[in-house]
Amino acid sequence: MTATIDAPRSPYAQTKRGVNWEKWGWIYMRASGIMLVVLIFGHLFVNLMTGTGISQIDFGFVAGKLADPFWQIWDTLMLWLALIHGANGMRTLVNDYVSRPGTRRLLHGALAASTVVLLVLGTLVIYTFDPCPAGADPSLVASFCEGL
Amino acid sequence: MPAKVTGAEGTAASATTSVPEPRRSVLSTGTLYRGREGMWSWVLHRITGVAIYFFLLVHILDTALIRVSPEAYNAVMESYKNPVMGIGELFLVGAVGFHALNGLRIILVDFWKVGTRHHRTMFWGVLGVWAVLMIGFTPRHLMNVFGG
Numbered sequence: 001m002t003a004t005i006d007a008p009r010s011p012y013a014q015t016k017r018g019v020n021w022e023k024w025g026w027i028y029m030r031a032s033g034i035m036l037v038v039l040i041f042g043h044l045f046v047n048l049m050t051g052t053g054i055s056q057i058d059f060g061f062v063a064g065k066l067a068d069p070f071w072q073i074w075d076t077l078m079l080w081l082a083l084i085h086g087a088n089g090m091r092t093l094v095n096d097y098v099s100r101p102g103t104r105r106l107l108h109g110a111l112a113a114s115t116v117v118l119l120v121l122g123t124l125v126i127y128t129f130d131p132c133p134a135g136a137d138p139s140l141v142a143s144f145c146e147g148l
Numbered sequence: 149m150p151a152k153v154t155g156a157e158g159t160a161a162s163a164t165t166s167v168p169e170p171r172r173s174v175l176s177t178g179t180l181y182r183g184r185e186g187m188w189s190w191v192l193h194r195i196t197g198v199a200i201y202f203f204l205l206v207h208i209l210d211t212a213l214i215r216v217s218p219e220a221y222n223a224v225m226e227s228y229k230n231p232v233m234g235i236g237e238l239f240l241v242g243a244v245g246f247h248a249l250n251g252l253r254i255i256l257v258d259f260w261k262v263g264t265r266h267h268r269t270m271f272w273g274v275l276g277v278w279a280v281l282m283i284g285f286t287p288r289h290l291m292n293v294f295g296g
Contacts, residue, residue, distance in 0.1 A: 030258070033251045040244060049285070053292030054237065057225050059218035066214070079208065086201035093194065118208045125215045133217070140218035 025088055032081040039078045060142040063131035067142070072126055079122040087115040185271040193250050196243040203240055234293030238286060245281050249274040 048054055065071040090111055098104045132145035181187065214221045227233060253270045257263040263270075 030251075030255050033248075033255065037248045037252065040248065044241060044244070048237070048241070048292070049288055053289060054229055054234065055292050055295075057228070059214060059221045059225075062211070062214055062221070082204055083208070086197070086204055089197050090201055093198065114205065118205065121212055122208050125212045129215055136218050140222065 029085060029088060032085045035077070036081050036085060039074065039081065042074070043078060059140050063129075063142045064144070066126065066129050067131040067144070076123060076126055079126070080119060083115055083118055083122075087111045185268045189250055189253070189271050189274070192246060193254075196247040199243050200240070200247060229293070231293060234289070237293075238289060241285055241289070242278075242282055245278050245285075246274070249278055 047057060066075070091108060094104060094107045094111070098107060132141055136145075138146070183190075210224045213224055228237070250271075253267070253274050256270060257267050
């Protein structure tokens with residue numbers, strides 16, 4: 001009988017080929033995390049600390065923000081980075097605590113589906129939003145709608 | 149004259165070494181894992197993460213109402229302004245603050261050369277910075293909620 005023995009210190013055979021998704025998920029959590037610290041702290045500061053905080057938030061306030069491309073991009077980044085970060089975190093928890101393959105598949109599917117639906121919905125809302133909707137009560141819309 | 153003793157027998161004959169009592173373990177004798185700072189930071193990171201995720205789902209949906217009508221959006225925002233929700237927002241901001249700061253600590257543990265050595269100190273640092281942020285945020289937010 002003959003056996004083939006690898007030369008000492010030869011690299012071991014690659015068992016899996018292709019993209020290492022778990023690694024990229026790990027990197028994504030850290031990269032998006034750093035950006036989200038800035039985006040969400042900024043979001044909380046502007047909405048809850050400036051002016052009269054939570055009491056000032058109504059249609060006119062948010063319309064005023066979303067009429068500005070700066071906040072459109074800010075909110076889009078926040079939406080995509082946070083929802084994918086959160087869904088991937090939930091995937092980790094499902095992997096840790098759900099052992100039945102069927103339940104696991106179901107929960108992974110629910111996470112993926114809800115993420116896609118909310119990303120599409122949120123993005124459409126940001127870019128199809130009209131801050132001065134026709135026929136709206138003038139007392140409810142932003143002050144800059146008067147001139148239109 | 150006795151023969152010269154050799155080997156194992158000889159060792160056994162002369163061995164009168166006293167073996168000290170084993171020191172009592174300073175670790176807990178229970179079976180519950182007590183991981184101290186490292187474990188608690190992990191537990192809190194998970195709990196706050198799940199809480200923030202479910203809030204995010206609701207928050208994307210409530211913000212989407214801005215695309216429906218000013219009345220619909222203002223109606224749901226009113227519910228965020230009642231005192232019970234105001235306290236809830238305090239917990240939410242606390243959870244976001246902890247998750248953000250502890251996330252930065254995780255990144256330092258992963259990438260900073262001496263991160264693992266200082267992970268405990270950094271956990272207390274996280275709690276310290278978190279406390280400072282909450283001392284700044286809490287009175288301001290409570291004024292906005294209860295100050296009318």
